[in-house]
Amino acid sequence: MNPTLFPWMIAVPLGVSPLVYLVGRLGVGLNFRFRFAQALALLALLATWAVFALSLGQFTAQKAILPFGLEMIWLTADGLSFLLAAMVLGLGTFAVLFSGPYIAGEIGEEKYYAMLLAIMGIMIGLGCANDLFNLWVWFEAMAVSSYLLVAFYRERSASLEAGMKYLVQSAIGSVLVLLGISLVLGQFGTLDMDKIRALAATSAAGGLGLALAGALFIIGFGVKVAFVPLHTWLPDAHSQAPSGISAMLSGVVIEAGLVAMLRALSTLGGFSISWGVLLLVFGALNMFFGNFMALRQTQIKRMLAYSSLSHIGYILIGLGITLFNGEPAGAQGAAFHLFNHMLMKGLAFFAVGALMFALLDKNGIHRPLEIGDLAGAARKYPLAALTLSIALLALGGLPPLAGFMSKWQIFVAGFQGSNAWLMGLAIFAAFNSVLSLAYYAPLVNMLYRRKVSVVVEQGASIPVSMSIPLVALAAAIVAIGLWPALMNGLTEPAALAFLGMFGK
Template identity: 35%
Template sequence: MSNPGIYGLALLVIPLGASPLVWLLGKFSKRLRNYLSGIITLGIFGLSLGFFPYVQSGNLEFLTREVGDVVISFGLGPFSLLMVSLISLLCFLASIFSPSYLKRYEGELNENKYFGLLLGFMGGMIGAVIAEELFTMFIFWELMTLAAYFLITFEHSTDSIKAGNKYFLMSEGGALAILAGIALLWVTSGTTQLTELQTTAALDPEFSVPILSLFLIGFGVKAAFFPIHSWLPDAHPEAPSPISALLSGIMIKVGLFWIIKIFWELFSVSASWGSTLAVIGAFTILIGGFLAIVQNDIKRLIAYSSISQVGYIMMGVGIGTGLGLAGGIIHLVNHALFKGLLFLGAGIVVYVTGTRKLDDLGGLGREMPLVFGSVVIGALSLAGVPPLNGFYSKWILYQASIDFERGFAPFLLVAALFGSTLSVIYITKFIYSAFLGEKSTEIERYPGWGMKTAVAVPAILCLGLGAHPRPLLQSIRPIIGGIPVFEGTWAAYMAAAFLLGAIAVGAAIYLLVDLKERSTRKPAFMGGENEETIDTERYFPYVDKLDFKVYPSEIYNSIKSSSIVNWLFVAEERNFIDPYVAVSWVGKAFTRSLRWAHNGLLSRYLVWVFSGLIVILWLLTTQ
């Protein structure tokens, strides 16, 4: 590849071009359509891997066209390449997962549209990442938003349309903030090209606060940090599961990507901005975690968990030291992997049983060992259990917050640690009630190979990147300018060896000492609360119908009712902390009063006309 730039454009053009092709092709052959979308996504993934050597030394610009005052520019940097490979990997997983998942709808919906939109979504995301000019980025950003909207509302159910509308409206509000920010930046700095902004133009100090806050809000809506997260827990559960994996796995990361890019790569912002981000991140960790605990809907639980994990990334990014950025970016990659995995796993659960309610689920682990194993790996990775990749990034983040020389740094550390605890709590709930315990729902169908592959691949990657993080560290080196220095020691290989050894020893004891014989299977027993203490009448009035029921929610209900955090749950459930609901309430009241004013009385309308005339006359003559 003497001129790799030409091939770089293929990353964008192929998915966008394939989108209508796949849409049309599906009318003739479904099989061909499925294969084609799999091949294209995999091909893009391979292509993006092939680019890694080229971006190690610096950015790779492959298209800049200036047409009058309109500039179109694309390029690849180490960070955007990382994002592209993540996008294409997850899209690949989604596209091999989807064909069997869509059987759920039994041909009721237009599957061709689904695949076309999937590729369009991918193209939009890749475009939004590799654009080197902000207006160009905006177009692809909107393409991404639009495709995601149609994918979220794909099921055409009332709930999904509502969730999709909320998502679209909030995203569009964010996008308008971005647009205002870009326009302001263009007017004050004279350019919107990233390379020029990076090298020559500094941020106009007078406008830095409005521009940066507009960008923060705009990209923040996509990134879904507190308090502008409220679309996420609605939209994720309602979307088809592979789409949830994409939304949570990478779409929100595109928002984070631009926050990182603008706040650190383009303008090295002041420390106060970093502190703001870090504090927002810390709050997001805690609130997302608390809210995830009390959910009864698998996908909603994972969605809140996404918010919490976004908090980690924000925190790392806000700390802003080499270590913090590294932690943030590595966590971004890791979260994409394990959250994609978890959503696909949840998708399998939904596919298999037809329900999302944790209360109705149970005992799936024995039916689907491979899926169970993969999901457990993802869950442990999320909880930050060594030697999986989630631990690795969280470890770096702890280090970064210890090193952070600010008064509130201990708070960050505590939030991160506590958030990790929360993640253990909620993810155990998920694993436990869905896969362990007694089987409580009929299994409608079994997952196909595509689904299994789609969860197995990220599980292997989670394990691999946790035990062998060097490639990942290598790839982020050019982003943050060198491998971060650790103060504490964490030797991944050693630790992995020890931990695996310990597990082996434990297994040996289990088998040799014949614990298997002596162990008894007890009813659900979690968090120190006994079966006897559970108020079954209150939470499970139908308990006597099932002679044995999993009660994992009990501990969570205790948490929920504890007064310290109770207000949070109440506020979230009643939408007190939802800016969307607040704005729409005010808007509705205003609209109602305006409609009341238009009461069909001609003389009233004429009075408006004449008063308008008088006001205009007054304005014109008084100067």
């Protein structure tokens, strides 16, 4: 029997993170030109990738959940954990690579890579947590590190305001989650998720307490996932953070919150249909409101932030369909869309960040990038404009790209079993997808078909290390769009893990 490898996916980034800080500190003190902190962070991520590949191999060979326990820490790796780990590593590696020139010379540059590495380890850990309280601790640790990364530009008051807003709303959410956990603990006397699941499935009594705990979980974690009435921190945080962090927040952090919510809800048992209905309602609300608000934005990063809301909506619809009819198709579509959204939104934020860096930051202008600033940018920045257009069109769900494939899976799942409500929702989702093109298409038009603006004419060039993530992510979006079966190895186990969690 081979030793269990997957805890090293968590231990390596978390363990190297303080070292990265020390090395960065020394580098700043001695004024090195070479970014040692970034190089060390990348090395650690390469090691984590190796562990990921090995433990994924172990997982597929054993076809069973891998357990691990150390004192009070209980971890299990199932399909959902591996999906989240793949997303975190996939985007995180590029975020570290991308951030090199972007944050060079900022105050606290050495802390940035350390925090980024730490939050990645924490999110992989969150995906593996198998104890309700452990789950909360991972969740809170993720929240604290993301507050610091959002408020990274501490000399800009807008960035501080966004960080503060995020902190206060998230902190209230985590108090509600704690109250939910104490309700569960008071009822069952244990925090082990498997035991709670077994107890909740057998005991008919205490339905009210469990329903209340579920509501608290939905509201509490819902702040982090940006369920619509609880989303107000999101556009501010995403637009004010450094672009690498915006990509991480939108592509992975809110999804990690969603995984935490699903894990917590799944233990409560007996209500899976009603949770499904709730997810569908929030999904519809998020889709429509996100698209509607995105239409009105003039700042690009704010527009992308609102579009994250609508994409969370599609994912919720997929999950809700599975909870409603018990078929794995919806959850598999949702898992696929989770992964694709990471690629697409990550690429969009990286491309916008690269343009923002070249057009504004490099010239000492610190203001948000407006849509009008990008007029004719394709002539001077063909690569950034092409990759941004690929990301936007994929987000809008144009056929040969990745975003279409996963949305299509969700729509098809809605039509299985011919329930009129689900079919209606799938049509509503498709309608929303068309609506979203109303704000993606004008931006592409702006890039290619307008006269070159003054800002673009004065812009600096984009460094190579920023272009590598753009090309790689764009290639992944096209490849997955052409061969969607590539992702089945990750999405199928994730959908099965999801069904297993909810006891189907």
